[in-house]
Amino acid sequence: xxxxxxxxxxxxxxxxxxxxxxxxxxxxxxxxxxxxxxxxxxxxxxxxxxxxxxxxxxxxxxxxxxxxxxxxxxxxxxxxxxxxxxxxxxxxxxxxxxxxxxxxxxxxxxxxxxxxxxxxxxxxxxxxxxxxxxxxxxxxxxxxxxxxxxxxxxxxxxxxxxxxxxxxxxxxxxxxxxxxxxxxxxxxxxxxxxxxxxxxxxxxxxxxxxxxxxxxxxxxxxxxxxxxxxxxxxxxxxxxxxxxxxxxxxxxxxxxxxxxxxxxxxxxxxxxxxxxxxxxxxxxxxxxxxxxxxxxxxxxxxxxxxxxxxxxxxxxxxxxxxxxxxxxxxxxxxxxxxxxxxxxxxxxxxxxxxxxxxxxxxxxxxxxxxxxxxxxxxxxxxxxxxxxxxxxxxxxxxxxxxxxxxxxxxxxxxxxxxxxxxxxxxxxxxxxxxxxxxxxxxxxxxxxxxxxxxxxxxxxxxxxxxxxxxxxxxxxxxxxxxxxxxxxxxxxxxxxxxxxxxxxxxxxxxxx
Numbered sequence: 099x100x101x102x103x104x105x106x107x108x109x110x111x112x113x114x115x116x117x118x119x120x121x122x123x124x125x126x127x128x129x130x131x132x133x134x135x136x137x138x139x140x141x142x143x144x145x146x147x148x149x150x151x152x153x154x155x156x157x158x159x160x161x162x163x164x165x166x167x168x169x170x171x172x173x174x175x176x177x178x179x180x181x182x183x184x185x186x187x188x189x190x191x192x193x194x195x196x197x198x199x200x201x202x203x204x205x206x207x208x209x210x211x212x213x214x215x216x217x218x219x220x221x222x223x224x225x226x227x228x229x230x231x232x233x234x235x236x237x238x239x240x241x242x243x244x245x246x247x248x249x250x251x252x253x254x255x256x257x258x259x260x261x262x263x264x265x266x267x268x269x270x271x272x273x274x275x276x277x278x279x280x281x282x283x284x285x286x287x288x289x290x291x292x293x294x295x296x297x298x299x300x301x302x303x304x305x306x307x308x309x310x311x312x313x314x315x316x317x318x319x320x321x322x323x324x325x326x327x328x329x330x331x332x333x334x335x336x337x338x339x340x341x342x343x344x345x346x347x348x349x350x351x352x353x354x355x356x357x358x359x360x361x362x363x364x365x366x367x368x369x370x371x372x373x374x375x376x377x378x379x380x381x382x383x384x385x386x387x388x389x390x391x392x393x394x395x396x397x398x399x400x401x402x403x404x405x406x407x408x409x410x411x412x413x414x415x416x417x418x419x420x421x422x423x424x425x426x427x428x429x430x431x432x433x434x435x436x437x438x439x440x441x442x443x444x445x446x447x448x449x450x451x452x453x454x455x456x457x458x459x460x461x462x463x464x465x466x467x468x469x470x471x472x473x474x475x476x477x478x479x480x481x482x483x484x485x486x487x488x489x490x491x492x493x494x495x496x497x498x499x500x501x502x503x504x505x506x507x508x509x510x511x512x513x514x515x516x517x518x519x520x521x522x523x524x525x526x527x528x529x530x531x532x533x534x535x536x537x538x539x540x541x542x543x544x545x546x547x548x549x550x551x552x553x554x555x556x557x558x559x560x561x562x563x564x565x566x567x568x569x570x571x572x573x574x575x576x577x578x579x580x581x582x583x584x585x586x587x588x589x590x591x592x593x594x595x596x597x598x599x600x601x602x603x604x605x606x607x608x609x610x
Contacts, residue, residue, distance in 0.1 A: 112403045116281075120399035121409025123284040123436075124167055124392050128154070128414065129425060130433050131391075132170040133308045139175045140182050141190070141384050143308035144418070146170040148315045149383035151414045156374035157388065158407025162210075162347075162367025165354050167392040167407055168374065170384050171346065177339045178384070181332070189332055191320040195379025196329075196336035201344055201372030210348055210364030219456070219463040220484035222449040224349060225390075226464070227471025227480060229445035232391050234472075236434045236441070239302060258301050259431050266290055266435025281399035283436045290432035302430040311422035314415075315381040340372075343387035345481055347371050350388040357397055391440050398443060459491050497523035500548070502531040512537045515544045522554035529558055534565045541566060546577035 128150050136146030149170030157168040174197075178190050204210065216224075240259055241248050251259055269286035294301060304310065322328055351362045371387060378385045396406055417425045453461055463484055470480035500518035507513060520528055532541075543562075550556065563573045 112405060113400070114405070115279075116400040117403055117405035118409050119281050119284055120396050120401035121406040122413055123281045123287070123399050124396050124406065124410040125413035125417070126284070126287050126425075126428065127395050127433060127436055127440075128167070128169050128389070128392055128410065129310060129417065129428075130304055130307055130430065131389075131437075133304075133310065135170050135175045136384055137308060139179050139384065141175075141187070143310075144312045145382060145384040147310060147312070147414055147418055148381060149378055149386045151411050151418070152315065152377050152381060152383045153371075153374040153386040154407055154411035154414065156377060157367070157370045158404050158411060160366070160370040160373065161404075161407075162351055162364055162370065163354060163360070163362030164404045165358060165393065165397055165401055165406075166347075166350060166362075166367075166388050167396050167410065168347075168371065168386055168388045169392065170386040171343075171389050174339050174343045174346075174385055174387050177335060177342055181335045185331065188321045189328075190384070191318065191379045191382075192322050192328070193332040193335045193339065193379075194383070194385035195320070195376050196332055197339040197343065197385065198372040198375030198377075198379065200336060200340040201375060202369050203372075204340070204344060205365045205368030205370075205372060208365045210344075210368050215485055216349065216352070216481060217460075217463070217485070217488045219460040220467050220481060220488060221349070221352070222446050223464040223467025223484060224471060224481055225353065225444060225446050226449060227468035228390055229441045230468070230472045232437060232444060233441035236437050239430045239434045242302070255301070258299060259434075262290055262294070262299075262301060262429055262431030263435040263438070265293075266432050267439055270436065270439045278400070283395060283399060283439070286435060287428065287432045290429050290435075291427070294429045295427065299429075303426060304428045304430065304433075305426035306430070309422065310417060310425055312418045314419065315383065317380060318382050319380065339375075339385065343371055343375070343385075344368055346390070347388040349481065350390050350393055353390065354393060354397065358402060390444070391437065394440050394444055395436065398440070463488060463491075493521075493523040496521070497527060500524040500527050502528075504531075506538065510538050511540045511542055513542045513544060515546070516548040518547075519549050519551050520545075520555040520558065521551035525554050525558035528555075529561055532562055532565075534562075534569070534571075537566075537571065539570070540572045540574070542574045542576055544576045545579075545582070550578065550582040 129147065132146035132150040133143050136143050136149075147170075153168040153170065157166065161168070178193060181193055182190050240251050240256065242251055242255070243249075250256070266286040269289060270282045273282035273285055293299065347367055348364050351364055351367055355362055367388075375385045377383070392410075396410075399406070449464060453464075456464075466487065467480050467484040470483055474480065496519055500516065500520060503513075503515040503517070505513050514532065516528070518524065543559075550559070559575070566573050
């Protein structure tokens with residue numbers, strides 16, 4: 099029983115009131131967003147709510163850490179739009195389920211640790227870009243359809259919308275200065291709802307997006323041919339969806355770790371996320387992943403346990419089954435105000451303060467990742483490009499660090515003491531340091547302060563030893579680590595033809 103209680107974090111001290119209120123707040127902000135994403139992709143609106151319920155519940159219970167909120171996220175849904183248009187809904191369900199299987203495999207093979215490869219400037223750019231996207235997406239609620247075109251609100255409707263949003267923001271900002279007994283965002287939503295309802299104010303509501311009324315998620319086996327052609331069709335979409343979902347999930351987990359100063363389990367999160375997507379594929383959901391905006395709403399409401407996510411999920415289900423008439427009357431202005439405050443809280447304002455102290459390459463990295471995030475709305479691609487740029491910059495900087503200390507000892511032997519890593523980017527600089535023609539007949543290359551890292555490094559050694567061999571000179575390699583020697587031994591076919599002295603590998607390796 100203790101394990102079951104630990105699962106829900108009930109064995110620890112949990113503020114039940116805070117968790118329940120935080121869950122209700124999260125549910126209110128998830129509903130319009132999930133509906134919007136479903137409509138954007140051309141799915142039935144309820145698919146978004148089913149995804150919010152299924153993904154939210156599964157990851158809240160089994161996910162990698164308390165406090166994270168999952169649902170039908172736009173980043174993963176966008177991946178499926180082309181498949182929806184070309185092959186229809188049944189193939190979408192199959193692709194979502196397959197993406198879940200791929201995510202579970204990532205978790206089982208413990209590949210979640212690769213999130214450590216994301217540099218901090220990339221995180222800055224990712225979070226700042228996300229904050230801008232959250233803010234800009236709220237501007238769509240200030241528009242309306244007129245004669246088949248989307249235009250900005252004007253006159254009284256715009257004035258009312260702006261005033262209600264401002265009121266929401268004011269409550270969110272100033273209520274915590276008076277009391278923190280209840281989440282200020284939930285109070286703001288309730289106050290604006292009461293004001294609009296009892297004063298009969300005409301303004302945009304959740305019902306203007308879509309109906310949220312329905313039944314329990316129905317079990318449904320995707321009606322598709324089970325053959326290799328189907329797999330070949332859906333696999334690319336599933337792979338991209340799995341990658342996008344895991345990237346967002348692990349980055350969200352990393353962000354929550356920093357905010358709460360605790361440590362989550364990335365591999366467990368991968369398995370939970372994959373399980374939720376498999377269920378989505380068979381229970382009419384559009385799939386999803388952790389939602390950073392809703393996670394930040396949850397944390398700002400004071401939640402630190404799993405209970406809030408469970409409450410949010412069941413709240414969405416209850417609303418689908420029974421509460422639609424009330425929820426459909428919620429003013430969009432209240433939800434917009436809450437999300438604008440989330441965007442402001444998400445932005446890493448500290449990154450602007452330290453711009454003049456950051457290396458130029460890091461400033462460039464922050465800006466480029468933020469721009470890609472905003473312009474393409476593809477968070478996974480933005481992070482991937484950021485990591486690649488960061489890796490290339492690091493390789494370039496490391497390549498410039500290789501150097502050689504040269505001297506001739508009393509016995510007339512020329513020594514080259516190598517400093518810095520020898521790898522693909524530093525091989526050219528390495529080979530340029532040797533004076534083959536003018537060196538004495540015996541040369542020692544000392545790697546005590548260096549490391550032979552890859553096959554490009556071995557080929558560089560090949561080139562140098564070959565040059566010395568051609569004019570009858572002997573080369574010794576010293577202080578190679580065991581893994582470097584193994585790397586050389588594994589490259590026997592390359593070294594055999596070029597290096598003299600050893601009958602097996604034709605290489606003198608002094609293991610000192």
